[in-house]
Amino acid sequence: YSLASEDPADARVVYAQGWVAHGEAMKLNRKTGVFETYLDGLSADCLANSPDGQWIAYVSYPGRELWKCRRDGSDKVLLEDGLLTYNPRWSPDGKRLAFAAVRKDDWGQAHRIYTIAGDGGKSELVKGVNGPGFDPTWSPDGRELAYAPWDYEYVRKQDRHVSIVNLETGAVRMVPGSDEMTSARWSPDGKRLVAHRWGAAPPAIYDFETGRWADIDVERFGFEAWSWGSRYVYGLVFPN
Numbered sequence: 163y164s165l166a167s168e169d170p171a172d173a174r175v176v177y178a179q180g181w182v183a184h185g186e187a188m189k190l191n192r193k194t195g196v197f198e199t200y201l202d203g204l205s206a207d208c209l210a211n212s213p214d215g216q217w218i219a220y221v222s223y224p225g226r227e228l229w230k231c232r233r234d235g236s237d238k239v240l241l242e243d244g245l246l247t248y249n250p251r252w253s254p255d256g257k258r259l260a261f262a263a264v265r266k267d268d269w270g271q272a273h274r275i276y277t278i279a280g281d282g283g284k285s286e287l288v289k290g291v292n293g294p295g296f297d298p299t300w301s302p303d304g305r306e307l308a309y310a311p312w313d314y315e316y317v318r319k320q321d322r323h324v325s326i327v328n329l330e331t332g333a334v335r336m337v338p339g340s341d342e343m344t345s346a347r348w349s350p351d352g353k354r355l356v357a358h359r360w361g362a363a364p365p366a367i368y369d370f371e372t373g374r375w376a377d378i379d380v381e382r383f384g385f386e387a388w389s390w391g392s393r394y395v396y397g398l399v400f401p402n
Contacts, residue, residue, distance in 0.1 A: 184224075212252045217256075241278055252300075258278065275298050306327060310324040345385075347387060355370075365384070383399055
């Protein structure tokens, strides 16, 4: 509560203003162009559909616990409550989730990359990723993860780039030319990455075959996502 004050006419009465943090899951009705309540207005964000379309992983708000439920909102399962979790992503085979998190007793530290079985269990730090990372994205074959830090105030300048880790060997390589980029998204065909630049600069697409980046001709564009056929990149355009 805040802005508490006594009633000058009656000292037994105190006025206060308070609020409760709450989110609401929504979905876009493409026919009407209107956002509608989804999953009974579940207070959550970072929703992610499983590859078979039967499950939705999400992060509770404001508790930041990792959950999953069926697509109709039933059978809710708590997967992780010991970490403050963000941006879960299903593996292509639907067996695991990758996500970013900080420990609840380490609030104020940079995020790290974890994975957990889709049915629950112990969350594990990704082998080979010894530094910060956020917003992981799976390669289409499920063998690698691309990631980049987000909490730049806690990250050295030389670590501010997109990296790819081999989940079997733990080997990490930097994506060339990805300095000051974050929130990479692997295209479903495995040929490209789209990544977000800090500031108002436009996002860009990296072509693995040519090793080059191409800017997307739009500014203040974020939350990028590929179409299933890898032909389009969707996102939100933020107002000036």
